[in-house]
Amino acid sequence: MPLTGPARSLGNHAVRRDGAGAWHDRGVRKYGDAATTSAELRAHNLARLLRAVHDGGGQFTRAELTRQLSLARGTATVLVRDLAGRELIEELSSPADAPADLKVPRTRGRPTGVPSAHPRGPVALAVDLRDDSFTLAAFELTGRCTVLDRQEREAGSGRGMLADVAARLKVRRRQFGDRVVGVGVAVPSPVSAGQMVQPTLPDWQDVDVAGVFGAGGDRADSGPVLAGNDATLAGLAEARRGVLRGISVALHLHVATGIGGVLLSGGLPVSGARGAAGEFGHMPLTGGTEPCRCGSVGCWELDAGARGLLRAVGQPEMGDRVVRAEQVIAAAGEDPGCARALTQAAEALGRGIGALVNAQDPEAVGLSGLAAEVYQAAPGAVRAGYLATLMRFRRSEPPPLLPSTLGDLGALTGASELAFDAFLTPRGLGAWPAPEEKTA
Numbered sequence: 351m352p353l354t355g356p357a358r359s360l361g362n363h364a365v366r367r368d369g370a371g372a373w374h375d376r377g378v379r380k381y382g383d384a385a386t387t388s389a390e391l392r393a394h395n396l397a398r399l400l401r402a403v404h405d406g407g408g409q410f411t412r413a414e415l416t417r418q419l420s421l422a423r424g425t426a427t428v429l430v431r432d433l434a435g436r437e438l439i440e441e442l443s444s445p446a447d448a449p450a451d452l453k454v455p456r457t458r459g460r461p462t463g464v465p466s467a468h469p470r471g472p473v474a475l476a477v478d479l480r481d482d483s484f485t486l487a488a489f490e491l492t493g494r495c496t497v498l499d500r501q502e503r504e505a506g507s508g509r510g511m512l513a514d515v516a517a518r519l520k521v522r523r524r525q526f527g528d529r530v531v532g533v534g535v536a537v538p539s540p541v542s543a544g545q546m547v548q549p550t551l552p553d554w555q556d557v558d559v560a561g562v563f564g565a566g567g568d569r570a571d572s573g574p575v576l577a578g579n580d581a582t583l584a585g586l587a588e589a590r591r592g593v594l595r596g597i598s599v600a601l602h603l604h605v606a607t608g609i610g611g612v613l614l615s616g617g618l619p620v621s622g623a624r625g626a627a628g629e630f631g632h633m634p635l636t637g638g639t640e641p642c643r644c645g646s647v648g649c650w651e652l653d654a655g656a657r658g659l660l661r662a663v664g665q666p667e668m669g670d671r672v673v674r675a676e677q678v679i680a681a682a683g684e685d686p687g688c689a690r691a692l693t694q695a696a697e698a699l700g701r702g703i704g705a706l707v708n709a710q711d712p713e714a715v716g717l718s719g720l721a722a723e724v725y726q727a728a729p730g731a732v733r734a735g736y737l738a739t740l741m742r743f744r745r746s747e748p749p750p751l752l753p754s755t756l757g758d759l760g761a762l763t764g765a766s767e768l769a770f771d772a773f774l775t776p777r778g779l780g781a782w783p784a785p786e787e788k789t790a
């Protein structure tokens with residue numbers, strides 16, 4: 351897949367949505383469409399090649415990347431040498447994490463190296479911020495993830511947890527020095543102009559994420575801080591590295607306490623005028639009439655997701671709902687009450703999915719978080735609900751339901767993609783220090 355189409359504009363879109371993309375938009379207009387001087391063309395091709403290494407997860411040989419990008423072989427050789435000299439990539443003889451029996455060049459003719467992550471190369475820091483915990487991880491260029499910190503929220507306030515995250519980020523920025531090209535943050539709230547506009551924790555209301563997690567304005571050392579809604583980023587991760595890769599129009603649903611998601615067109619999140627689309631949990635898809643915490647009535651997540659499951663089993667909505675919902679799912683094998691609740695919530699999940707498929711006409715539907723767990727525990731009930739609400743003409747070939755394979759790394763992975771999208775541009779690469787100038 352060439353990298354001049356949706357994949358590029360996805361990055362622009364995601365960054366612009368957070369109000370931090372003005373420089374980036376200029377860069378794309380200047381370099382993306384009309385690289386006029388040879389220096390601009392070279393910067394443009396360097397960014398394309400590095401983007402291809404990133405998107406391909408370090409699995410493609412130089413010859414394969416050369417073909418993908420329609421570059422001349424000599425040009426590709428020079429570009430690879432340049433990127434390697436700047437410690438942006440390292441050329442290996444086989445993919446870094448390939449199983450031993452696959453460690454042979456896959457191209458015919460003369461074997462070429464595999465451009466891979468450099469041991470002193472770019473790192474995106476990613477944070478998955480939840481109501482009750484946070485996870486901080488480092489992602490290499492090729493998407494390899496190392497979880498660095500994971501912490502439950504103490505009894506203290508949500509603001510206290512934000513301070514904890516900021517302190518950890520500071521430590522990790524120091525550790526990785528100017529290898530850090532940016533910080534992506536997945537938050538449990540719709541995000542508009544970088545702010546949490548309706549978070550589940552009241553004391554996160556209107557928090558400016560970049561303001562809280564920025565490095566004291568020293569942008570050159572740490573890269574930008576970019577925030578996105580956790581469910582949107584989980585969908586972005588599936589489109590980049592998971593089950594929705596290469597799918598033209600995809601719907602992704604991420605279920606935790608509530609239900610969020612994203613419609614992806616050509617890999618591009620359709621994120622609305624304010625960046626806050628995808629609140630599918632707050633649509634009356636299952637016909638209820640009760641008031642919801644969001645201000646609306648009859649919301650889908652009152653019947654499906656963790657809230658729906660706990661309500662169906664008669665448990666009050668307190669404590670860590672996701673953990674308790676998982677306990678209900680696990681107990682469904684022995685406990686008839688839990689089994690009934692699971693069936694009910696699974697059917698409600700399916701009915702909502704059918705309604706959304708009627709509206710959006712996706713090629714496939716990705717499921718992550720509790721949606722994947724509920725589907726795997728009660729696939730028949732989810733499918734029954736799904737088929738019941740699908741319009742007749744869709745039923746012979748319903749879009750497949752695809753449980754995520756990224757586990758609980760989805761939102762983190764999507765957050766890292768936000769940071770790499772900002773970096774993998776001519777302008778982003780221009781800020782990358784020469785090896786002799788680096789601090790780490």
Ligand SMILES: [Zn+2]
Nearest residue numbers: 632642644649
């Ligand atoms: Zn609602």
